[in-house]
Amino acid sequence: EDQVTQSPEALRLQEGESSSLNCSYTVSGLRGLFWYRQDPGKGPEFLFTLYSAGEEKEKERLKATLTKKESFLHITAPKPEDSATYLCAVQPHEGGGYNKLIFGAGTRLAVHP
Amino acid sequence: GAVVSQHPSRVICKSGTSVKIECRSLDFQATTMFWYRQFPKKSLMLMATSNEGSKATYEQGVEKDKFLINHASLTLSTLTVTSAHPEDSSFYICSAPTGSNEQFFGPGTRLTVL
Numbered sequence: 001e002d003q004v005t006q007s008p009e010a011l012r013l014q015e016g017e018s019s020s021l022n023c024s025y026t027v028s029g030l031r032g033l034f035w036y037r038q039d040p041g042k043g044p045e046f047l048f049t050l051y052s053a054g055e056e057k058e059k060e061r062l063k064a065t066l067t068k069k070e071s072f073l074h075i076t077a078p079k080p081e082d083s084a085t086y087l088c089a090v091q092p093h094e095g096g097g098y099n100k101l102i103f104g105a106g107t108r109l110a111v112h113p
Numbered sequence: 114g115a116v117v118s119q120h121p122s123r124v125i126c127k128s129g130t131s132v133k134i135e136c137r138s139l140d141f142q143a144t145t146m147f148w149y150r151q152f153p154k155k156s157l158m159l160m161a162t163s164n165e166g167s168k169a170t171y172e173q174g175v176e177k178d179k180f181l182i183n184h185a186s187l188t189l190s191t192l193t194v195t196s197a198h199p200e201d202s203s204f205y206i207c208s209a210p211t212g213s214n215e216q217f218f219g220p221g222t223r224l225t226v227l
Contacts, residue, residue, distance in 0.1 A: 041204075101147070
């Protein structure tokens with residue numbers, strides 16, 4: 001069964017304190033791994049898609065990496081505005097076309113001044 | 114990034130009534146859209162895949178007669194919650210993939226059934 005596990009469940013950081021969020025996955029065949037940011041009461045905001053082990057992508061203070069079993073979202077020198085829930089999702093290979101995403105439970109990040 | 118809208122953003126209805134939620138891709142065409150449900154402080158649960166020109170595909174445990182999906186055009190999918198009950202109260206979110214397989218989400222619809 002395809003499964004996504006995110007850790008930690010919640011993380012509290014001081015402003016400027018870098019850290020990493022983990023996303024472990026088991027999937028029969030990985031088409032892509034997605035990272036999203038979600039603010040309370042809003043829809044998820046797309047951050048990155050990673051497709052192959054060794055791939056890395058960066059956006060401002062965020063960098064996502066991918067291995068065959070897990071992905072990390074590194075946050076460098078976070079600011080209070082980075083506080084949000086970060087969601088990881090895998091997209092399994094299921095034939096052609098656009099395939100569904102399977103989400104992890106998310107990591108709730110709080111960055112304090 | 115691409116823009117996906119939802120309407121309404123918030124709806125309150127009485128038990129037994131039906132509620133329609135619209136999902137639109139504003140600047141791209143989407144032959145497929147996805148409908149999710151999210152409980153407080155929980156992750157997204159896929160309900161169904163909406164396919165333009167054909168029937169929706171429902172996930173296991175989701176009642177297709179309860180949650181009617183119609184993909185009317187390449188930019189519009191609707192989710193109708195029929196005979197709503199308090200347990201249907203939730204945050205409903207749609208998503209649409211672009212041609213480059215990036216999936217963008219709408220802002221969500223908060224449904225409260227009294």
